[in-house]
Each structure stands twice: as structure tokens, then as C-alpha cells.
Amino acid sequence: MVDSHEPGYAGDAAPVRPAAAIVLAAGEGTRMRSALPKVLHAIAGRSLLGHAVHAVAALRPEHLVVVVGHGRRQVGDAVAALGDELARPVLAAVQEQRLGTGHAVRCALDVVPATITGPVLVTYGDVPLLEPETLGALLGAHARSGAALTLLTTELTDPTGYGRVLRESDGTVTRIVEEADASPEQRAVTEVNSGVYAFDAKYLMAAISRLRTTNSQSELYLTDLVKIAHDDDVDVRAVRCTDGWQVRGVNDQVQLAAIRAELNRRLLERWMRSGVTVVDPNTTWTDVQVRLAPDVVLHPGTQLHGATSVAGGAEVGPDTTLTDCEIGEGASVIRVHGTGASIGAGASVGPFAYLRPGARLGERGKIGTFVEVKNADIGAGSKVPHLSYVGDATIGEYSNIGASSVFVNYDGVRKQRSVVGSHVKTGSDNTFVAPVQIGDGAYTGAGTVVREDVPPGALAVSAGAQRTIEGWVEKKRPDTPAAEAAARANDPANDGHGGTPR
Numbered sequence: 284m285v286d287s288h289e290p291g292y293a294g295d296a297a298p299v300r301p302a303a304a305i306v307l308a309a310g311e312g313t314r315m316r317s318a319l320p321k322v323l324h325a326i327a328g329r330s331l332l333g334h335a336v337h338a339v340a341a342l343r344p345e346h347l348v349v350v351v352g353h354g355r356r357q358v359g360d361a362v363a364a365l366g367d368e369l370a371r372p373v374l375a376a377v378q379e380q381r382l383g384t385g386h387a388v389r390c391a392l393d394v395v396p397a398t399i400t401g402p403v404l405v406t407y408g409d410v411p412l413l414e415p416e417t418l419g420a421l422l423g424a425h426a427r428s429g430a431a432l433t434l435l436t437t438e439l440t441d442p443t444g445y446g447r448v449l450r451e452s453d454g455t456v457t458r459i460v461e462e463a464d465a466s467p468e469q470r471a472v473t474e475v476n477s478g479v480y481a482f483d484a485k486y487l488m489a490a491i492s493r494l495r496t497t498n499s500q501s502e503l504y505l506t507d508l509v510k511i512a513h514d515d516d517v518d519v520r521a522v523r524c525t526d527g528w529q530v531r532g533v534n535d536q537v538q539l540a541a542i543r544a545e546l547n548r549r550l551l552e553r554w555m556r557s558g559v560t561v562v563d564p565n566t567t568w569t570d571v572q573v574r575l576a577p578d579v580v581l582h583p584g585t586q587l588h589g590a591t592s593v594a595g596g597a598e599v600g601p602d603t604t605l606t607d608c609e610i611g612e613g614a615s616v617i618r619v620h621g622t623g624a625s626i627g628a629g630a631s632v633g634p635f636a637y638l639r640p641g642a643r644l645g646e647r648g649k650i651g652t653f654v655e656v657k658n659a660d661i662g663a664g665s666k667v668p669h670l671s672y673v674g675d676a677t678i679g680e681y682s683n684i685g686a687s688s689v690f691v692n693y694d695g696v697r698k699q700r701s702v703v704g705s706h707v708k709t710g711s712d713n714t715f716v717a718p719v720q721i722g723d724g725a726y727t728g729a730g731t732v733v734r735e736d737v738p739p740g741a742l743a744v745s746a747g748a749q750r751t752i753e754g755w756v757e758k759k760r761p762d763t764p765a766a767e768a769a770a771r772a773n774d775p776a777n778d779g780h781g782g783t784p785r
Contacts, residue, residue, distance in 0.1 A: 286692070288324045293322065298342065298419050298422070298423070299402060299419070299422040299423055299425070299426045300342065300343050300344065300345070300401075301339075301342055301344040301345070301401065301402050301403060301404045301422060301481075302344070302345050302346065302399040302400060302401035302402060302403055302484050303344055303345060303346040303347070303391075303395050303399055303403045303404070303484070303575035303598070304340075304342065304344035304346070304347050304348070304352070304403075304404040304405075304406070305327065305333070305346065305348050305349075305350065305392075305403065305404065305405045305406070306335050306336055306339060306340040306347075306348070306404070306406055306407065306408050306558070307350050307384060307387045307388070307389040307391075307405070307408060307478075308322045308332050308335075308349050308350060308351055308352075308353055308358060308407070308408030308409075308487070309350045309378040309381055309387055310322075310353060310381065310403045310409070311353040311381070312353070312409070312534070314534050314535040314710040315534075315535055315536060316535075316536070316538070317536075319354075319357075320353055320354030320357055320607045320734070321409055321533065321534075321604075322335075322358060322409055323354070323357060323358065323361055323409040324533070324539055325634065326411060326539070326542060326543040326546055327543065327547060327550060327568075327569070327570045327571045328528050328569070328570025328571055328572055328573075328589060329411075329544050329571055329572075330361060330411075331408060331409050331411045331533055332349070332358070332361055332362075332365070332408040332409075333361070333365060333368075333686070334348065334411035334412070334413075334415065334571075335406060335407065335408045335409075335410060335433075336362075336365050336369070336408075337365075337369070337372065337412060338406075338413050338414060338415050338418060339404060339406060339415075339418060339589060340369050340371065340373075341415035341418075342404070342415060342418060342419060342422065342593030344404065345399070346372075346395045346396075346399070347371070347372070347374065348373075348374045348376050348395060348566045349362045349365075349373060349374070349375055349376070349377070349408065349784060350375075350376045350377075350378050350387045350388075350390055350391050350516075351375050351376070351377055352377065352378040352379070352381050352387075352531025352635075353381070355377060356374055357377075358375075359375050359498050360629050360729070362374075362375045363375075367675065374394050374395075375458065376391045376393060378389065378390045379750040381685040382496075382502055382503055383494075383500070383502025383503040383504055383505070383507040384478070384495075384502075384503070384504060384505035384506070385491060385494040385502075385503030385504055385507065385508070386494075386502070386503045387505075388405060388487075388491060388505055389491055389503075390705050391606070392487070392488060392491070392576050393500040394472040395649050396490065399481075399484045400484055401484055402422055402425055402426065402479070402481045402482065402483065402484070403481070403482045403484045403487050404418065404421075404422065404479075404481055404485075405478070405480045405482065405505070406418070406478070406479045407532060408480050409532045409533045409534070410477070410478070410529075410530060410531065410533075411533070411542060411546065411552070411630040412528050412529045412530075412531065412542060412545065412546060412549075412754075413479065413529045413530060417435070417524055417529055418479070418639060420522065421433060421435050421522050423480050424481075424522045425481035425520065427520075428518060428520050429518060430483070430517075430518040430519060430520040431483050431486040431512045431515075431518055431519065431605070432480055432481065432482045432483065432486065432492075432508060432512055432519055432520075433480065433481045433519075433520040433521065433522060433744075434448070434459075434476060434477070434479070434480050434507065434509065434519075434520075434521050434522070435476055435479040435480070435522055435523075435524055435530065436448050436474050436475060436476060436477060436521050436522070436523050436524065436525070437474070437475060437519075437523060437524045437525070437526075437527045437529075438473050438474055438475075438523070439473055439475055439527055439753050440473065440592075441473070442470075442473050442474075442475045443462070444458045444462060444534070445460065445462065445476060446460060446461045446474040446475060446476040446506050446652055447459065447460050447462070447465055447469050447470065447474065447475060447476070447773050448472065448475060448476055448505060448521065448588040449469065449472065450474075450674075450749075454522060455513075456509060456510050456513070456520070456521050457510065457513050457517045457520075458506075458507075458510035459476045459506035459507075459509050459510075460506075461498065461499075461500075461504065461506065463498075463499045463500065464498055464499050472552060473591065474523070476506060477524065477530035478505075478532070478731040479530065480505070480507075480529075483592065484518065486512070487508075490508055490511050490512065490515075491508065493506055493511055494508070494511075494679060495507070497519060501746045504729075509609075510516045510628065521648070528542075528545050544782065547568050547569065550569050550571065550573075551564045551569065553565060554569070554575050555585055556683070557575075557577060558576075558577030558578060559575045559576075559577065559578075559579045559580075559581065560578075560579070560580040560581065561581045562580070562581065562583055562600075563582075563583035564582075566583045566584050566585075567581050567583065567584075567586075567600075568585070568586045568587070569586075569587045569588075569720075570587065570588045570589060570591075570593075572589060573587045573588070573589075573591050573592070573593075574590075574591075574592040574593070575587075575592075575593050576594050576595035576596075576597075576612075577595055578595045579593045579594075579595060579596070579597055579598075579599070580594050580597075580598040580599070580664075581598075581599050581600055582600030582601040582603075582704045583600060583601045583602075584600055584601045584602035584603070585599050585600035585601065585602075585603050586603070586605070587599070587605055588604070588605065588606040588607070589606045589607035590607050591605045591606065591607060591608045591609070591610070592608075592609050592610065594610060594611050594612040594613075594614070594628070595611060595612050595613075596612050596613040596614070597610045597611065597613060597614045597615070597781045598614075598615050598617075599615070599616045599619065600618075601616065601617070601618065602618045603616055603618060603619045603620070603621075603633070604619075604620050604621070605619070605621045605622075605624075606621070606622045606623070607622060607623050608622070608623065608624045608625070608626070608638070608784050609624075609625045609626065610623050610626045611625075611627045611628035611629070611630060611646065612628040612629070613628055614626045614627065614628060614629060614630045614632070615630075615631040616629065616631075616632045616633060617631075617632070617633035617634045618633045618634035618635050619632050619633040619634070619635075619636045619637075619638060620636075620637050620638070621637070621638030621639075621642070622638065622639060622640055623635075623639070623640030623641060623642075624638035624639070624640070624641075624642040624643070624644075624656075625642070625644070625741075626644050627642045627643075627644055627645045627646035627647070627648060628646045628647075629646055629647040630645065630646060630647060630648045630649065630650075631642065631648075631649050631650075632650045633651075633652070634652055634729075635652050635653050636650050636651065636652070636653070636654045636655070636656070637654070637655040637656070638650070638655075638656055639655065639657035639658070639704065639758060640657065640658065641657060641658035642656040642657060642658070643657065643659070643660045643661065643675065644656075644657055644659075644661045645661060645662045645663035645664070645665065645680065646663045646664070647664050647757055648661050648662065648663060648666065649665075649666040649667065649668060650667050651666070651667060651668035651669050652667075652670070653669065653670045653671075654667050654669065654670070654672075654673070655671075655672045655673070655674075656669050656672075656673045656674070657673070657674040657675070658674060658675050658689075658698075659673045659674060659675065659676040659677070659678070660676075660677045660678065661673070662677045662678055662679045662680035662681070662682070662705065663681070663761075664680055664780075665678050665679065665680060665681060665682045665683070665684075666682075666683050666684065667684040668683075668684075668686065669686035669687070669690075670686050670687045671684055671686065671688040671689065672688075673688075673690050673703070674690050674692045674698075675690065675692035675698050675699065675700045675717065676690045676692070676700060676701045676702070676703065676715070676717075676771045677700065677701075677702045677703070678703045678707075679703060679704045679705030679706070679707065679723065680705040680706070681705055681706050682703055682704070682706060682707040682708070682709075682711075683707070683708050683709065684703070684709050685708075685709045685710045685711035685712070685713055685727075685729070686711045687711055687712045688709060688711070688712065688713040688714070689714050689715070690715045690716070690717065691714055691715060691716045691717060692717045694717075698717075699717035699718040700717055700718055701715045701717040701718065701719050701720070701721075702719075702720045702721070703715075703720075703721045704720075704721055704722050704723035704724070704725065704739065705723050705724075706723055706724045707721055707723065707724065707725050707726070708725075708726045709721070709723075709726070709727045709731075710726075710727050710728045710729035710730065710731055711729045711730070712729055712730045713727055713729075713730070713731050713732075713733060714731075714732045715733045716732065716734045716735065717734065719733055719734065719735065719736060719737075720736045720737070721733065721736070721743075722736075722737055722738050722740065722741065723740075724739050724740045725737045725738065725739060725740060725741050725742070725743065726740065726741075726742045726743070727742070727743045727744070728743070728744035728745075728746070730745070730746050731743055731744055731745045731746070732745045733745070740785075756769050757769055757770060
């Protein structure tokens, strides 16, 4: 979001494609107090660097470069993964020594052709809320004005930590002064530099060699190019971003949490405006890849991560966490933890169910209370209502698995699979020892251990007739409360109701 009154604002003009986009991500981020490189910290299911790269990639730059330095192996791997995710080349330029932002851009220019022409976009890997539309407006303003460089600025009530934008009385931008080098009067300026620029490629390549380390940090400041361009009497423009959150960077864990919360607020607002009901936005979290249909209801304590999708009319929560799950139309998922699961239309899951990868429940099926499912297909209308484990199994349609049942799928070497047909009724406390098959329409008795296949329509039981050994407790467990209670109950003089134990 940019101020449309800024000179050169592009409005709805055709998008400008950058010759190159450079994302600076070499900093150490010591204030994070973390072994993980700062730009790899995640919000809404994507690293800070991932957000920044996705934003510039949306502009389809001819060359996309990420400058890496601290944690180069981890960050370099993340850059390669982003290239795969975006299905386009993303180059990594190594900044061996962190000698400032100007030096970082030099390193980036070393990996792109020296003959490039057109705009070069420069942004940062720790500015995750910057939107492609804002970058597009910056490039449009830059292209229409013919400026040598155009910077993105914003107004902050508390500009602490940011470089201040200095202007002449007529509004002409003259320079940027970093806070460490600013006078008290300059620190009072509230218009700050976002660190995001559009440069003319030829001017950038010619001018960047003129940067010097005459500052408090003895670094090559990219910001000094503004003064150099002004002194060269070439056009310098500024585009003001009216949404200050978009240009906020992350320097510590407090700022990371604040930006995470703001991004989540924006995501939920977008979903609510598209017809999703979010009962309590303060306790509901979604990732950027989550997809929600109109008339979805999200109850308090819901977290949706990864590529989770929820179809219309489904209700999720309360107190539910789903990662990479697919929830069908009209389904109900209550107090569930799930990863890589698929729930059919009209099905119900929970409360207190655990869905592991490969759990698939058909239409109008049920996975009930304290049920764990892993790598299993449960057909339409089938139910696993209570206290059971279903692993490496296929269950047909309209079957019912009795309470406290366990699919024994591991023999110590291999995982094996059990198959239960359609319209099967299994008793409570069953154990299915894989590999085993139960035919359509079969029944099993309570307490059955199924070790052999059960033909269609058959009844399987494994327990013999009940054997009762009278007097066993008094003989084998003498002097116990149980033995004393039994003795009182068996005493002919007793009324048969026993008595209070000692």
C-alpha cells in the first residue's frame, strides 16, 4: 500500500518486471539469541526469507539473487528449496565478510550478467509482510519517473533503529542518515528508510564502487547511494508506504512475535471477509498456504498449518491442530491433533483423536474419542468410536470397530496390513494380528484375538468357555482386603452385603 500522491506513482499501470531482484539475507541476527539464522525463523508456515522471496518472485524478475553469509549452509539450503518450490532459479551470492549492505549488493551483482538493463529491486530477508503489490507500485513509480533510484519510505511514530530520510524544503530527497550517525535533530525525523529500493541497473553498477566506509560502523552503506545520486544531480525519488507494518523488520524474538501476530490477524481478516466464521481470532492461527471455503467455522484454539484445506460447511475445533490435512464438506473435527490426514464429507472426528500421516476417513465416517489412526483407509459410513488404535489397515464401508480394539501391525521387522471388509461388526477389545483379512458382513466376539482370516458372514471368537475357580483369592491372596471381603461375603451369618474393610 503506497501513497498515490507520491510523484511517479504508477497506479494501475502494467506491472514492471525487474531485471534483477536482490534479497539481502547475510546478517547474523545476534539479537535473536538463537542458533538458527534469523531469516530462517518461521511465521505462518514460512520462513522470514521465504516470505521475502515469494514477494519478489511474484514480480517475475529475470534474475533473483539471495545474498547469504551467516549460516550460509542452512540459508543456502533454504534458498535451493525455495527455487524448487517456486519452480524457478534462485541464485545464492556469498558475502564472505559482512562489510555492510553496499558490499552485500556488490556480491549479488557479481552473480548476474554485467549487461543487464532496467530496474534492480533490492529488499531484505527479514521483512516478511512486504506485499508484491507494494513492490510493484515502487517499480511502477520508478519506471514512470525515469529516476536513477527510488526508495520506499514510511512514517513511524517511533522511528528508533531506522535510517532517517532527509529532504530539502521542496521535498527533494537528499540523503539517508543511519541512526548511529544522526544528529538529535535528524533523529527527530519520522520518515524512515525501509531499506527497499529500485535502482537503474547501469547507475547502480557504476555508483556502487564509490561507496566508502566513512561512518560509525566502518561499513559500506547502501543508503549512501542516495546522497551520491543527489550530488550527481540525477533524479532520486521516494515512494511512501502508508502501511508501516509492511516494512517492519525482525531483529529479536519480541519483534518476531509481534509480526507473527500481525500476519495472522491479516490472514484471518482475509478469510473472514471471504465468508469464513472465526469464533475467536485471538486464539486461532493459520499458515499462508491454508485454504478455507466459505461457511467454514473455526472454533477457539484452532491451529491450521501447512497445506491444510477445509471445505465449506465444515467445523474445526475447539482446541484442534491440523497440519497438511484435507477436511471435507460439512465434516466436524473436534479436539483433534492431525497430520497428513484426509477427512471425508460429513464425517466426524474426535474429541481427543490423533490422526497420523496416511489416515483417511470416508464420507459420513466416524473416528471417535481417544482413537489413533495411522496409514489407514476407513471407508464411507464406517466407525471407530472409542479407545482404539488403527494402523496400517483398510476398513470397508459401513463397518463398526468395537471399543478398545488394536490393529497389531508390527512384527519387529516389518509393518503388515490388515483388511476389514464392508458391513463388518467387530466386538470390543479385539486384537487384529496383521496380516489378516475379515470378510464382508463378518462378526467377531468381544475379546477376540484375530490371527487367521475370517470368511465373509462368519463369526470369529477366540475365547473358550469361562472358567471360574472358587476360593482362589482366599487361597492365593490371604490376608488381603480382597480375601477378607470375600470371606465376609461367604459367611452364612452375613446378610450377603459384605462389610467395611479394615
